[in-house]
Amino acid sequence: MKAFVPIAVVIAALAAVPLVVQSNVVLNFLVVALMIALAGAGWNILGGYGGQYSFGNAAFFGTGAYATAILQLHYGVNAWLGFCAGIAAGAAVGAIIGALAFRAGLRSSYFALVTLAFAEVLRILASVAPITGAGVGLLIKLDLRAQSFQFQSRAIFYLIILALLAAALVIAQLLERSRFGAWLIAVRENEDAAEALGVDAFAVKLGAMTLSAAVTAAAGCFYAQYFLFIDAGIGYGTWISVEALLTPIIGGAGTVFGPLVGALVVKSLGEGAKLITGDVPGLDLMIYGAMLVLVIGFAPRGLVGAFTDARVFVARRVMAARPPRPPRAPVEETTHG
Amino acid sequence: MLSPLILITAVLNGLMTGAVYALVALGLTLIYGVLHIINFAHGALLSAALFAAFFAYQQLGLDPYLAALALAPAFFALGYALQRFIIGPASHGDDRNMLLVTLGLAVLIENALLYAFRANTRTIDLPYGFRSLDLGFTFLAVPRVIAFAAVFLVALALWAIMALTDTGKAIRAVAKEKLGAELAGIDVAHVYAMTFGLGTACVAIAACLLIPTYYANPSAGNAFVLVAFTIVVLGGMGSVPGALIGGLLIGVVESLAGFFFGESLGQVGIFLIFIAVLLVRPRGLFGASA
Numbered sequence: 001m002k003a004f005v006p007i008a009v010v011i012a013a014l015a016a017v018p019l020v021v022q023s024n025v026v027l028n029f030l031v032v033a034l035m036i037a038l039a040g041a042g043w044n045i046l047g048g049y050g051g052q053y054s055f056g057n058a059a060f061f062g063t064g065a066y067a068t069a070i071l072q073l074h075y076g077v078n079a080w081l082g083f084c085a086g087i088a089a090g091a092a093v094g095a096i097i098g099a100l101a102f103r104a105g106l107r108s109s110y111f112a113l114v115t116l117a118f119a120e121v122l123r124i125l126a127s128v129a130p131i132t133g134a135g136v137g138l139l140i141k142l143d144l145r146a147q148s149f150q151f152q153s154r155a156i157f158y159l160i161i162l163a164l165l166a167a168a169l170v171i172a173q174l175l176e177r178s179r180f181g182a183w184l185i186a187v188r189e190n191e192d193a194a195e196a197l198g199v200d201a202f203a204v205k206l207g208a209m210t211l212s213a214a215v216t217a218a219a220g221c222f223y224a225q226y227f228l229f230i231d232a233g234i235g236y237g238t239w240i241s242v243e244a245l246l247t248p249i250i251g252g253a254g255t256v257f258g259p260l261v262g263a264l265v266v267k268s269l270g271e272g273a274k275l276i277t278g279d280v281p282g283l284d285l286m287i288y289g290a291m292l293v294l295v296i297g298f299a300p301r302g303l304v305g306a307f308t309d310a311r312v313f314v315a316r317r318v319m320a321a322r323p324p325r326p327p328r329a330p331v332e333e334t335t336h337g
Numbered sequence: 338m339l340s341p342l343i344l345i346t347a348v349l350n351g352l353m354t355g356a357v358y359a360l361v362a363l364g365l366t367l368i369y370g371v372l373h374i375i376n377f378a379h380g381a382l383l384s385a386a387l388f389a390a391f392f393a394y395q396q397l398g399l400d401p402y403l404a405a406l407a408l409a410p411a412f413f414a415l416g417y418a419l420q421r422f423i424i425g426p427a428s429h430g431d432d433r434n435m436l437l438v439t440l441g442l443a444v445l446i447e448n449a450l451l452y453a454f455r456a457n458t459r460t461i462d463l464p465y466g467f468r469s470l471d472l473g474f475t476f477l478a479v480p481r482v483i484a485f486a487a488v489f490l491v492a493l494a495l496w497a498i499m500a501l502t503d504t505g506k507a508i509r510a511v512a513k514e515k516l517g518a519e520l521a522g523i524d525v526a527h528v529y530a531m532t533f534g535l536g537t538a539c540v541a542i543a544a545c546l547l548i549p550t551y552y553a554n555p556s557a558g559n560a561f562v563l564v565a566f567t568i569v570v571l572g573g574m575g576s577v578p579g580a581l582i583g584g585l586l587i588g589v590v591e592s593l594a595g596f597f598f599g600e601s602l603g604q605v606g607i608f609l610i611f612i613a614v615l616l617v618r619p620r621g622l623f624g625a626s627a
Contacts, residue, residue, distance in 0.1 A: 051433070053433055053436060053437070055377075055440070100612075100616050101615075101616070103616075104615065104616040104617070104619060105619070106615060106616075106619060108374075108432055108433060108436070109369070109373070109374055109375040109432070109436060109574075110570075110615060110619055112375065112377075112436060113375060113566055113570065113611075113615065114612060114615045114616070116563075116566075117563075117566070117567075117608050117611050117612050117615070118612065120563060120608055121605055121608045121609065121612070124604055124605050124608070125605065242440070242444060245437075245440075249437060280452055281451055281452070281455065281456065282447075282448035282449070282450075282451030282452035282555070283448070283452055285444055285447075285448040285451075286444075286445055286448040286449050286452055288444055289441045289442065289443070289444030289445030289446075289447075289448060290441070290445050291441075292437060292438070292440065292441030292444065293423065293427055293438050293441040293442060293445065294427075296427050296428065296434050296437055296438055296441070297423075297426065297427030297428075297438075300429060300431075300434065
């Protein structure tokens, strides 16, 4: 249980925020940041732990969002049920794309391309199909009741997204400690070697992709309920694929807290830049792109990794500052020949 | 009743669009053939080149076809510097990192353009922009015919560089066997950067050929690059003839699909081909190995 203490502490601290801050602007910022962190936590399962870099997580985000909206609008399904169905739909899309891509043995550049292509196909289809509202998008009817998953107060939405994120962090932590997670990391480090040791790489990657898609889809479902609007450019747009990948990479891919740290840092920088220079389009994304290049260049294990390294560095310096221990007896040298 | 002449016109138009696709794909496939990564910044660089060609005409009155002579070396230098000083050092020799760095650069360049020039679409009016060639049964826009011819000149020049110069030989050596080339004294970082530069120069020329009939906009390049990905995969990653033939083929497919099913479904057709090729034959039609 000790491994879950940091998660509990962080989530408890974040849960206390609405008690201190009532500003809607701040809460809105946090809700969006946590939503991106959730999408990133999804990417992190397959990308961070499994080493399969998807460039098309929009396919899952959009499917979740559209499924939630369509079920409510066209079929009168309860919003909470729609939310769960959205997650399932996203997972199904992930499983289908994963089965096709991994069966074909696609890796690295090829895998990135095929995921991107699927997201684009879905985007174009969603922008012409009548059921997705074509170019206009879908508007969920305003109905501020708890059973419709709509709330007047942003604080409640904030707690919901926080709960979803907590679940995602727990999943990541469980993954790290499970046999399945070990297989997944083995596949990331060396797929051929892992297979030689008896790991079914196809099944492991497929399982990770389905789980990854489900978590990213949850972020999409939440988007639909929070903004009550979805269109093809938002749901299946490249922006979410990029942000879902950006946050764990910057925070630290393959770490539990990477996506959360990445999302908070990236979103703060983006919003901060907007505050300083006024709302000029492109500036926040410019910073994201530069951050991505800089982090890979100077902190390849992300901010969490850099923090760990810094701690080790400081600890070493502290050790070095202490008086040296008496030297050990020299090892007798062996001579050859 | 469908007249065969309309179909022929659609095919001809497809071939001319396809030629420019092929040029963009040529740059992409060149980079893939040597560095073994997809350059996700290709589209953003194309957008940047479209802006460069636009301002060359608007500010300096430079004809786009003349501007190509200046922009190609300039973008070669840009590509060289990007690979040598940013992508190479930042990725620590890891393919996945390289992929991410090019994606980061794509986001950076595209949004820097958006920041500087806003989302406005800019076009130029050339005196001969609307002139067309009368073939008797149909008309072809002059700028597009020029573009078609120019692509083959560029492909020829590229072939000459690869086949006849020492640099070309070094590039081919690195593409085939990186470690062996390194042992033979070839500076791999330099060759990588040269290749990236050549690929980026292709994009600059493509932009100059496009700007008379197309527009400059921060995301204008993306439409081409997604198609170029398809072409590169279809033609076989790293294959130059594959990129040329694939480009023409995709141009015709898009034109005909758009003709029969409407514009947006034509695009879906391209992506479906793309996915199908990736899943069924990832080494493409001409690629030697995946």
